[in-house]
Amino acid sequence: CTSDFDTINTNNNSAATGTADLFLPHGIQSAVDIYWGGSLGMDIGDGYSQHWARIQYTDIDQYTVSSDVYTAAWQGLYVESLADYQRIYKIGKESGNVNYQAVAVILRSWAFMLLSDVYGDIPYTDALQGLEGNLLPKYDKQKDVYAGIVAELKSAGETINTSDKSMAIAGDILFNNDLSKWKKFANSLSLRVLSRMIDKADAPIDVKAEITRILSDPVKYPVIASVADNIQLNYLDATNNQNPVNVNRKTRDDHRVSATLVNKLKDLKDARLPIYANKPVLRDEYTGVPNGLSSSQAGKLGLDSTSRVGSYFTGPTAPGVVMSYAELLFLKSEFAYKGIAAAGDAAKNYSDAITASFAQYKLAITPEYLSANALKPGAAGFTQIMEQKWIALYGQGLEAWTEFRRTGIPDLKPPVLNTNQNVIPTRLPYPNSEESLNYQNFSAALTAQGGKNDMKMKLWFAK
């Protein structure tokens, strides 16, 4: 009498099948949440780029990072986000929908890039093969990850079919199912990846040729062309759909704007300061907090005498920006500065980028500001580009931290009190789970990168 056992053991509580569109919302939101919020976004990204500083529980601002932080980021991106993209890709392949496959590849490229930016070498070609039985994925070198992403983004952007209605997509909470925007995402992201490799003699691909390929053919390889094209998740004011910084602020009040940023914006008389920071409750002046204070120093400053993060960024519907028009123009400015003709004029791109950054916050740029910050020739000019980019990347702290690690600009100093031997963290350690569950590949990756599993080992793009 076991004939009905299969029926009894059939799980009717959740779905055994699903269509690709159903995996997009969680796939997208989980990654943007990690990028924009969480300890990775806020303490590591915004903190180590010195956009923000800690006013309470300052250990992490002194570079004492608990394993929960670097485990959560790794685990979240692989298990929550990438696993969904892999499922979307598989469903797209089975149903012959090239657009779902392309969307999955673009999202996957973004997440893999993020992982590599943060950790270094990562499982990439071997990753996400759990269902195929590969439980011990090998790590790929960072330069191979980046090169692979460029190739994947090229083919993904090229295969997107905007005209065949049978290939329309749904569930796209990032672009509202607008496939032309996915093309722009693919190519703009490619430029970001290529910027990581542009100064590297051992890059496995011809970086300048790839940049030229994209920038010289805007019809085939469109990129972000206006502030309206900004790639961002517009959070909703509904439970579980709110901006993660907003969610954090519901129970915590640990972050303030960093003195490094506040002082820089004050020096520049920058109109973005009132957007980036709020005035303290008890003072009529924007007051940044130095990074890495001891708790008693922080306690003396007081929660209400220091500048909280600007309300623009802490509201429930604050957008989670993945890539902005300003960033794209800064990339072009750098490429032009580094001699790529297709990128146009460095100074023009630079001032357009600053203008775009102001426009992002509905601020009009003044001619005085542009002339006071006009691009200087030579190395000073590159410093200006990167400093303005650092300001424009406010909120996207991880990208700002990565750009600082790549270029050393702006000239950030580690806090006086720090537990990383006076080095601004160069990466995050791989999580303990890799050490205990994938030990051979984990240790081979560290050997290949020539360092320890700490926050002082320089990554390939920063060497």
Next chain:
Amino acid sequence: QDLAIKGKVQSADGYLPGASILIKGTSRGSTTDANGDFTLTSPANATLVVSFIGYKTLEIPVGSKTVFDIMLENDATQFNEIVVTALGIAREKKALGYAVQEVSGKTLTQARETNLVNSLSGRLAGVQITNSNGAPGSSSRMIIRGASSIGSNNQPLFVVDGVPVDNSNFGSGTGIDYGNAAASINPDDVESINVLKGPSAAALYGSRGANGVVLVTTKSGKGTKGIGVSVNSNTAFESPFRLPEWQNEYGQGAAGQFTYVDGKGGGKGDGVDESWGPRLDGRLIAQFDSPIAADGTRTPTPWIAHPDNVDKFFETGRTLTNSVAVTGSNDKADFRLAFTNLDQTGILPNTNYKRRTVSLNAGWNLTSKLSIRATGNYIKDGSDNRNNFGLYFIWFGRQVDMDKLKAYKKPGSIYQYNWNDNYWTNPYYLLNESTRANEKDRLYGNFSATYKFADWLSLTARTGTDFYEDRRKTKSAARQAIIGTSALYDAYNEEQIFVRESNSDFLLNATHKFGDFDITANIGGNHRTNYAQRNYMGATELAIPRVYNFGNSRQKLVGENSYIKKTVNSLYAAANLGFRNYLFLDLTARNDWSSTLPSNNRSYFYPSAAVSAIVTDIFDIKSSVLSFAKIRAGVAQVGNDTDPYRLVSTYKYENAWGSTPSLSENNAMLNANLKPEITSSYEIGADIRLWHNRVGLDVTYYNKVSKNQILDVNISNATGFLSKLLNAGKIKNSGIEIQLTATPVKLDKFSWDIGLNWAKNNNKVVALDGGLTTYQLNTSYNSLTQATSSNSFRGLSVEARVGQPYGTFFGKGFLRAPDGQIVYDSQGYPMIDPVSRVLGSFTPNWIGGISNTFTYKGFSLSTLIDMKQGGDIFSQSINIGRYTGVLKETTFGREDGVVGQGVVNIGTSAAPEYVPNEKRISSEEYHHKYYLLTNNENTIFDASYIKLREVKLTYMISGKVFNKLPFRDIAISIVGRNLALLKSNLPHIDPETSYYNDGNLQGIENGQIPTTKTMGFNISFNL
């Protein structure tokens, strides 16, 4: 003509109260009183039959004698203790080839624990009980002979009157303990509890017997004459067993400073929930409770200590238990109907627990061949509020006057008034406004019928069910004053859990005697179904304050539901062969078919065999020293299945994005080819009694190996998954259990009995699966929500690690120089070793208990001492309390700073050169760095203890005193439970506590409600 005769009955041990004197061939007779005396009217020439259990029956001709001095001889062959064994079959204990231990119901009701499981603590060899917390109605964890399953349930099966009852604890994931089902069995209705410890004892219960079986037999009306009424009333008072020792020298603040402005950082250190502020020397400081002047400023008030602020917060809990039972029987039928009312208030303000139980146990011999019996228990229990709360005072301003917080609302507001508006909710506000209520209706019972075909052949059929519905209502009041937009709105959720287990079984029993052989054979079968259902709905934000209704939601409601089903069919057979009543062989065989396993593996067979030999009878030993000796040995195998729906993966529902629905890939890879887990064990033992039973010794050695464990094994996240379900893992438990009973003194009116039990279990994870070395216990699977969740304790991992005992703590510790000294950096901060290491294990080395009972006339005094040696605990409270400067030991260096004891490396990492650390830092900085919350080494403590578990004084009033009144057999007792911690290496907290009530993740102290000590008195009498 009749003679008035009198006499005394005694043995070598002294007088025998309760011995029976019967006039042969009649039903006339008498029994001896407490002094062994009897009186009787007897015809001359009659013969007296004098008997007493454990002694040889004597026949004495009366003749013309009127005074008798009768001496009974010890009968070593009569160790015919009857115990209830698997499937409810009563057996002679001496025939068993495995260890069984019994606790009488009387012990439980007088010891008076709300939770039946807690009252077994220290009484059973090899049984470890962890009383999780002091919340009313909370659960306890019971482990017999160590954990044998790496990832699944390790608790024993609870069987009431032959029918298994559900013992699941479906926590809501909010840290609230809603109690497991064993906790709601009413101790007043329990006749006895038999614990079958090993798989060989439990082979006939199948899968769930692998962890041992707790057989509960409820009271019946059998043996009462006419109608009897018994009444029991118990009152008990509870207070925290142990609270931390606080410092009272320094108040709230940071860097020695404090001024209150708004409680969230507006003043100096007033947003801080730590005590690194000014010395409590009476200086004038503006505080949260300082009077506010007309201009809105606060008038500074004296900055003084309130040493008892925390102690005062806890109230005296009170438990009233009243029960009445009516029993009756005649030769055809018997019944017992009982009602118990339990009413408990907790040690936290506004918390309580209530339980009402009605139980009926009735039997009827319809004909000489057919008898029927029915038992039924209806339990209604629940609470208006069972809030979890505790960690609060570990983050605290030591100067806070708790009395000022009792008026917990701001004047003219519904929102809270508090000492700190940055992080904390006023505890009175929380406990009164944010309640966690539940109400549970439970019914369990069974119906059985036995038909005797012949004296040697009978058939019993039985069907039973256990179901409950638990309705939970959680209110969360908005706090408003807290930072930013925090908790602006009230929230509300309701959760409904329905659980049902049904069992139907039959058992054919045949006995036959031929020559020197006795044979008993049983053939039976069982059909079990499990069903559970969970409905959850939540409103995260309510519109109108304090209106807790879903219609009042500002946001889309969050809803979840799930249903699980499982069926197991079984067939089994058992044979017991006895030779000359001194050599016994038991054989069992069972086959299960479980719906949770794939079709090719769902049928699994497992056997057991046991022998026992009464050595003293075989060799006809008659010795005044050795009264009885038995040796026994058994081997057994038990198979185990898994939870439903673990073969085929499904996708997870995610929160919709606006109105766009959402799914995600499951985090766990399931396994379509699961095999049953198999536990193989053997045990050998001896039962020896000496000096006419004055000393008894029972020793058991056991060894059990569990393999093919069904484990949710964590894998590299880069696979896209957290875990894969594997048949992996082998865990070995071996150990020794010793029970010693002795009566060192036995005089006319005074006796002293000692009971001792001791057990050592060696637990070792032998293997996991190819390549894997670690299984993390922090990962747990909830079959009802079908979710795998992972708990993290500041980076600490609690693991089953190959080569280590179950429950190894693995985490970060100090960086140490080769000589063991802590290495400091140039700033005077201790450094952390980047490589994780084993820091301890929650598995104890041994556990034991000693009980002493002194009886003098009607008085009886008993004590129970309970102990655990080894096993560690992770204590958040101690570490955080040191970090925040609230504990007693944190006052040093407050004025002139601290130089951490250790060394600094002034060389390189390749060629280190260590010199003593000389850098002086503030006490606050020192404590923050030394007790860094992510440094796990500081949080692990030895949790060994010796506890005075129980002291009980009972006085029995003999019936004669109340000749004119209807009361009989009045017993008054005073009972104290958890009275003292006689020895502990752990400061501040009870070493016996657990955050995760009854799961496999143990040894975690996370600021749960303190455990309690209980003082109470009990009155019982019969009518």
